[in-house]
Amino acid sequence: MGKIELTRVRKAFGEVDVIPGIDLTIEDGEFVVFVGPSGCGKSTLLRLIAGLEDTTSGTITIDGRDATHLPPAKRGLAMVFQSYALYPHMTVRKNIAFPLKMAGMDRAEQDRRVERAARVLNLTDSLDRRPGQLSGGQRQRVAIGRAIVREPAAFLFDEPLSNLDAALRVGMRQEISELHQSLKTTMIYVTHDQVEAMTMADKIVVLNAGRIEQVGAPLELYNNPRNLFVAGFIGSPKMNFIEGPEAARHDAHTIGIRPEHIAVGDGPWEGVVGLSEHLGSDSFLKVAVEGIGTLTVRAVGEIGVHHGDRIRLAPSGKIHRFDANGLAL
Amino acid sequence: MSTRSSRLAARGMVAPSVVLLLIWMVIPLSMTLYYSFRLYRLLSPDRTGWVGFNNYLWFFNAPEFWQALFNTLALVGGVLLVTVTLGVLIALLIDQPVKGQSFLRILVIAPFFVMPPVAASIWENLFMHPQNGLFAALARGFGMQPILFLEQYPMWSIIGIVSWEWLPFATLILLTALQSLSSEQLEAAEMDGAGAFARFRYIILPHLTRAITVVILIQTIFLLGIFGEIFTTTQGGPGSASTTLPYMIFKQAIAAKDIGRAAAGGIIAVILANIVAYFLMRGLGRNLDA
Amino acid sequence: MARAHSTRRKVVTTIAAWGVALTIFFPVLWMILTSFKTEASAVAMPPQFLSADWTLENYATVWARSDYPRFFWNSVVIAVGSTLLGLAVAIPAAWAMAFVPGRRTRDLLMWMLSTKMMPAVAVMIPLYLLFLRFGLLDTRIGLVLVLMLMNLPIIVWMLYTYFKEIPGEILEAARMDGASLWNEIVYVLTPMALPGIASTMLLNIILAWNEAFWTIVLTTTKAAPLSAFIASFSAPQGLFYAKLSAASAMAILPILIMGWFSQKQLVRGLTFGAVK
Incomplete structure (x- = not known):
């Protein structure tokens, strides 16, 4: 007992x-x-x-x-x-x-x-x-x-x-x-x-x-x-946090989106790939997106994207919303 | 690990040591303090009474006292200087890859096992004696007059004897510290272009700071009370040339049988020890951390 | 460091190191040699090294004229007794300071050490009178007490430094395992600190064995140890060097031999646990 x-x-x-x-x-x-x-x-x-x-x-x-x-x-x-x-x-x-x-x-x-x-x-x-x-x-x-x-x-x-x-x-x-x-x-x-x-x-x-x-x-x-x-603490790589107008569009002070919940392909965000790590099972990208900042993206499997490439991204999972005190909405 | 109960237990377990040491300090010391203000001569036991600071004044007015004070400090300082300097040199030497190192160490620590009266009598009789000593024989061998060590240079001789007794201690501590210096550090310094002297000055010596501190601290504790060596060899003479404070007090108590004065001397010695301790702790205390 | 001239350098340092070590040891060696010479040979000029008349007579004389076994036994009882008693008092104190340190632990330790700075002569008279009053003069128990108190700060300090090397988590583990304070000290701390405790013990036995102030002041015959015996022996100068040497050798050999046999622990102890 x-x-x-x-x-x-x-x-x-x-x-x-x-x-x-x-x-x-x-x-x-x-x-x-x-x-x-x-x-x-x-x-x-x-x-x-x-x-x-x-x-x-x-x-x-x-x-x-x-x-x-x-x-x-x-x-x-x-x-x-x-x-x-x-x-x-x-x-x-x-x-x-x-x-x-x-x-x-x-x-x-x-x-x-x-x-x-x-x-x-x-x-x-x-x-x-x-x-x-x-x-x-x-x-x-x-x-x-x-x-x-x-x-x-x-x-x-x-x-x-x-x-x-x-x-x-x-x-x-x-x-x-x-x-x-x-x-x-x-x-x-x-x-x-x-x-x-x-x-x-x-x-x-x-x-x-x-x-x-x-x-x-x-x-x-x-x-x-x-x-x-x-x-930010649970989940690896860490959740991306976005503030400013993009967050305001979702009626929040800050929005969070996990790297695995961003898809490469067609979408609203456009940016340049900084770092790209290819592990075979996963690929991790750091993408500098205009007006938002650097987003970490996790794609399953191999993906033909490299440093300097210009790509578009789309949210493919839950977007977490937080108020000015950092509490979830 | 600190809960109320463990802190309580800790206090209970330190207590016996603290209480014993307090008793050991306080009772005899307060008796000494009491006697130091009293007229108390064993030769005239019926004359007693309070004498104020007379016993202390006697000390301060005795020319012998200032000599004794100087001798005490000279003994401590001299022995520290000799043992630390030689200790560093010998430690550096023995630390080299030398054949039979452990046997060497046995030879070097031997003086530490020799009790002070024996050490003193070896040096006095077998070495420094003007007729039969080895030094005298050596001097005659070179066609010189034997040196009268204990008569002409009593303090130097005593410093020599005491240094011999404490050299093993200093050497061993410094050697131990030296052996904990990583050879990579020395090799890195060598790669950086440091010569042998620069390596000693900037790498080895700083590494030895703590060890030297320990040597100074512990030796001072023992050296301030040196007594047996003087008692056996010069008895404080000739005249008062080699009288230290402890020996002067001893003479007042045993030869003059003046307990009051001896007690006053004891209190002065305690104050001196505290002053020395204070400066030691202030100057060296921080080296002990780390 | 491999060097082209390393062999030559090695020879030079070896010779130098042996030269220094033999010089330091020489007085002891000379005393031992003298103790085996006849009196005439001992004072012969020029000094005799190998050509001396060798004899065991000095030892026989010293043995016959003095009560060596009694002095020896007193030394053993006083040195070992005061050390064991000191350890019994100091182990708990060092445990507390090392594992439950408070703000004042450091000051306490320094205060304990400072009691050692109190010159023995300063308290000689009161102690003599106290001993007289309580019938402790010339008793072994009296000397055991005095030497224990005299060396207690050193014992506490050494044990403290050794105990500090033991990770506190192990003692906590013992506590979690249900060990009482007593069991924690007996089954975990003491065995782990055994080398340190042994070093402390050896060093303090030596310090107590060689103590030559209180042993002279507080004893006359019954409880006198070897240090008092040797002090009583150094009388007329030059007349019997060989016998004096023999007596000296008999006083220091027991401790010298013990020291050499336990060299490893002792070297550790000689550094007072202060240097690693």
Whole structure:
């Protein structure tokens, strides 16, 4: 069980309000991703839930129990750190067994659980090695193993993939998703990478400057961003924003259109191609359009357009409209 | 990682050290302060009473005191100069690819293991002794009169002995720091056309700043209290030529048995140490960061 | 740096380095050599290097005339005792300063170091009187206490610098794993910092072993360690160099040998953890 509720949670370091006040409910079994630019308070929020920092005011309840003032050990949560934070002087076996030993579990049960976790995570052959002898991906698995053996109410992940190389990251991402599907335990995952957020989350929480900008399912955020910040943050490449007369024509202060929602061919906009990147599956163009500015365009497949070409563009998908305060209309 | 409970725990865990050191400082120091204003002579125990600043005035009026003050600072400054300079040179030398480097290091650190009375007596008897010392033999070998080290140049001799004791420490710290300098930096400097001296001046020396700071800081702490070497060799003589402040206080307490005056001297020594510490921290404190 | 003349340069630096190292070591070597000479040979002019009359008699004499085992044992108890006690007090303090630093942590550390600047003579009389009052004069426990307090700032500082190298996330992980503060220190911090703790321990044993002010002032016979023993031995000049050397060798050899055997940790410790 792992339903976590934050009520007016505030965190100040000295005079600075890092988190001015957050209300959030995380349902049991949900995979929630906190995403936002660095310094947005997402890691602090996770550490507040973990109990590694204490809240300045507000309450945190876990499964209906007030956990605001409980020490980390008593909250029944497990955490996977960015640096993995493995104990370098212990073997993998001892690393994974450590939380069980701390809980005073008997040796036989400890061994049983460690063996099972090792089987699930493909670590059986490495059990008697030390963290220093493992690859980055294996260390990551050990850190996860250490978290799952406790059967916690929820898992907390603090940018767990940022120390891995790109190829490994994709693999681990899938493994964590599969783990969630099989364990069905609440997971809270912090990242600055919106791709990780989109691919893994049941629910994304977009944070900026300590505030929640929007909460919702990945596609909901993609399709209906509530404001300019979320619109710009979710989706890659970034959404194009247009101000001025073109926006006024749509009765908005700013309009946004995603690169994949612009078609090359006949259309109202005309411009010169600056940069063109051809990836085979996609082509990305930067087009300087008169009276509008530079638009990023994503076309599927190969396209015979190059630097210096003059092309016409047409919107082919949703145009997002925002008012002067950046809120969606 | 700072929750209220961990901060509370931290305070509780620092407390024993702080309390112990406070007791260690405050109780004896306040007793010293008390005695420093009292007439308290072990030779005439029945005459006691408050004497105001008389004990202090005695110190300031004693010509020996100014000599002792000068000697104390000369000892600290002299040893620092010798150990840092030689330490840098030796560290540079040992840092070269030399055969048997680890054995070399064993030889170089040996003086650090020698307790002060033994160090002093080795130098006094086996080296500096005007009849039987090795230096005397060397001088005679060259047809010269043996130098009367401890009689004619007592402070220089003591600075020499203490420098020998502390040279390993300085060398080792500087060597460790030197080894952490990336060779790429030196190679880049060489590519930029820096000669050996320029490399030392602009790359190596700045890299050693922190290490030199540490050497100065730690050595000063120990050097201000140097006592055993003087006690064993010159006993502060001839006359008061090699009397330092700690030794002068010791003489007042043990030879003159004047506790009041010794206490006043102790307070003066504490003030001196604080002044030195203040300037050290101000001048060098920022080098410690980074 | 590969150079055409690198072999020649290597030979020159090797010779120079060995020359310097042997010069620094020479006084110790000469003392040890002298300790094996007869008294006549020890003061012979010109000095005798290999042609001396070698003997073990000096050691036998020193051993017979003094109670060496007792001095030795006192030194061990005082040096090791004060160091272990110091570590027990300092480990928690260094943990707190390294992992829960506050605004005043730095000042506190500097204040602790500054207590070391207090000249021992300044508090000699009060301490002597306090020791007299509480019956601690000439007791090992008294010296253990004094040396522990004297070296406590150094121990705290060294441990602090070693602990700072340990990433805080690992201790947080332990806390998440349900470790209490005690378990966090015993199972995670201490084993991880073991090399640093060992270095600190070695250095402080040496400092305590070589301490020669309080040991002389506060002991007479019962609790006197080797540093007091050697001070009592350096009496009539020139008359027995060989025996003096033998006694000196007996006082420093235990620590010299220990130091050489644990060179790696010690070199780290000798830098007081302040330089990496």
